[in-house]
Amino acid sequence: MQNVGFAYAILPALRDFYANRPEDALKAVKRHLEFFNTHPAMGALVLGASVRLEERVAAGETDPRAIGTFKVGLMGSLGAVGDSFFWGALRPMASVAGALLALLHPLLGVAALILLYNGVHLTLRRRGFAAGMQGPEAVVAWLKQAALNVRTDDLRLLAAILAGAYAGVFAARFFVQEGGALPVLASLLLAAAAVHLFSVLFRKAVSPSEILSFLLLVGVLILWR
């Protein structure tokens, strides 16, 4: 439920556009308190375009219903794009980069995670808002130019490479106990099989909590023994 946040964000613009028309200002605020839900980082794009549309409505150039239609039409698809890009690609990439660098120094890892994520996140928010402010017509052009679907795939690939390195570091640390090529190969295969098994479980919608709970149960049984 992001409607109150959206209405709060657009309120200064509405107060400006409807300076001496309190009735129209109230109607405008009500328009933005209708259901709204999208990816938070993509909200800036809708906000910018809504500000421009409200300006046109205040000037009598556009029907007020166009704003609701625009927001409802865009929030679902932007939510899907944002979830896929930010939660499904950028955050895993930043997280695994941070986790790897934290093995060198904790603060290095924390800084890497925050800077890698927010460098992209805040830039897209700012550019999205600026594109929206050019009008709803510019939104589609900006989305096309941003090519988030291509960048999503690139970031996923990068996340997979970094996650492979992370798994390799821990496989070497925990699994490889003896010298010789054969034990190393066997340990590597065992670790790779464990990763594959867990990923299959995740794809079958088993949650990390369920797997951890199972491991906790195993641990308690070991203690009992």
Added chain:
Amino acid sequence: MAWRFLLAILLGGVCYLDRTAACQLMLHRPLVVATLMGAVFGNMAAGAQVGVVLELIYLARLPVGASIPPDDTGAAVFGGSAAAVASSSIGLDPGSFTALLLFSVIVAEAGKAADRFVRKVNVRIARLTAESVDRGDVQAVEHGLLAGLTLFAVTGMVLALVFSGAGVAVSKELLPRFGPASRGNFAILLPTLPLLGAASVYACSRTERTSAVFFLTMAAVCCGTVLFRWQA
């Protein structure tokens, strides 16, 4: 110890606000939270060790649509504080480390239940705001937003106090009850946890080439690390 809890409460409030209601600058991620909690409770490196493992494990559950993921921030508050306290008392041996990581799942699920409740209250605030605006009170938007932010911040502070308290209690009271040998048995499960994290990223990074690049990099880094160790 009181000032440590006070600091944990303040940091918890900020981190939980960042998690849902404001900014989302990743200040709520387990790596950040566990490192901070480790620093607050006396050992930043111990907190970061927990954070490194927890950071990736919960990535497989995306906060998409109406689904509420487990509270990895709470798990990190618990794990970071517990690891720091354990390191200065019984020592953060592999068994204790594994036990803390596994106990954190209980905290993550408790935090998820709290999150669900808070979101319901937030929906009620949004409804009341809309009703007030319907009656002509435009300022209700500002009050509604402030109420929502306060709700998330206060809940975050309470959860941070409860979870860091639980972490300290587990490290000071529960873990010492088991001898070093019993805790050592727990360490058998430790190798699975980082691999679970790697699998979590692997599962949510699906492209046509993901499998090949993931396993090739894993093999290269593993072999490289082993060769480096042999030469050293």
